[in-house]
Amino acid sequence: MPVLYGTADSPACRAVYMTADALGLKLEKKQVSLDKGEHMKPEYLKINPQHTIPTLCDNGFIIWDSHAIIAFLVGKYGNDDQLYSKDIMERALIDQRLHFDSSVVNNFTRTILNPMLYNNAHISVDEHRESILKTYALMEKFLRSYPWIAGKKLTIADLSLIPSITSLDVIVPISREDYPNLTKWIEKAERLPCYVENENGLNLLRDLLSCRCCCPCTEDISIKSGFRVTSREFVEMTMKLYFFEAAPPVRSVLMTLKALDITVELVRLNLSEKEQLDASFLELNPTHTVPTLDDNGFVVWDSHAIMQYLVDKYAINDELYPKNFNKRTKVNQMLFFDTSILFPSLARAVRPVFYDDVTSIPTENIVVIEEAFSFLETFLSSQEYLAGDVLSLADICAVATVTTIELFHKLNGDMYPNVKAWLDNMKSLDFYSENLEGLQKFSDMLLPLLKP
Ligand SMILES: N[C@@H](CCC(=O)N[C@@H](CS)C(=O)NCC(=O)O)C(=O)O
Structure with a gap:
């Protein structure tokens, strides 16, 4: 029986409990209490160096991140793909x-x-x-x-x-x-x-939690005036990528497109001018983020979901996002590491500089970045790439984020030799060139706002 480490007050653990129940799967639930610090004990760190709950151990195969776990459970134990369509x-x-x-x-x-x-x-x-x-x-x-x-x-x-x-x-x-x-x-x-x-x-x-208060909702998403559309390149395909080259998640998708040798029509939204809040873009993506892909009317946003889609739909092989089930699950786990830890560590540091006139990055935000670096160091201590011994989408995501962090906080190669070696390797790969223009743009936007 699969073992699930966690605790019921965690929403992420409850997602796994519900999925297992929906599948008719029994889990052996092992309590890991965060308030008692059980997630930081050496025996737990051995199975999950990221020290998060839930963690699943399925006959020796260990996986963490609730999203990666529930996708795994459906693939492995579901009678069909109802809960996670293969379409x-x-x-x-x-x-x-x-x-x-x-x-x-x-x-x-x-x-x-x-x-x-x-x-x-x-x-x-x-x-x-x-x-x-x-x-x-x-x-x-x-x-x-x-x-x-x-x-x-x-x-x-x-x-x-x-x-x-x-x-x-x-x-x-x-x-x-x-x-x-x-x-x-x-x-x-x-x-x-x-x-x-x-x-x-x-x-x-x-x-x-004793706090429960009333709050009339008056919040609405503000909509500003029109955005400028600039096609940089046009090909027969009707696939459009809404982008702003400085954004790291955009650069992950650009690198993936290059790695897969796919050309798209590029539609630039200048985030500095808030062009992403135009009503017509909000119609496509109410979360108003770039990248957003419009593949002939099929619209998908979130860089990770776009990259997964591109490989599944258009790649000539599955190297970057393997069809092998356990390998894919490991890639998913690392994609969710980028979504939940690595990219937020960057966003938390730079957003106040861009939006709140902050002119230096507080130490506490650097600590969060260092923690993310040390997770990367651990992941890379026994394998060449983030999800194993072959390059995957997870590496492409992470390299866009890490190189952006490096603009204001250099990675210490002595402390993180594995990350340094991985980074050097990533920079030598052909598709990496797609990261450069946007990285420079990000640097041009950020550095003048920081006190020397
Ligand atoms: N999880 C998303 C994050 C995308 C994101 O936050 N993009 C930022 C630029 S780095 C954006 O579009 N911000 C504009 C906005 O939120 O209005 C992804 O991976 O695509």
């Missing part, structure tokens, strides 16, 4: 929602719930209310056309987001009037037999 487009949408959960929604778990629960931190929910309400508004939009978050059917994207969103509801209640689709989605989820696996932990969380 490339349906899957791309599910992947996109999983990355949305990992990067946006779970960010609140990391920055609000966990510090409140496990570090006794006093967190002002009011400070985060606006961004939580924005997240509800996005969910509301996603649920505008379909009853489930990634289409007509229940998928692992729902099983992942249900625990995250219902946990947020404990601290910022979801108003039925403002978010009718979101409310209906939660009510439908509550009727699922597997919901019991969320309910138990959610009740535990409610007990642990």
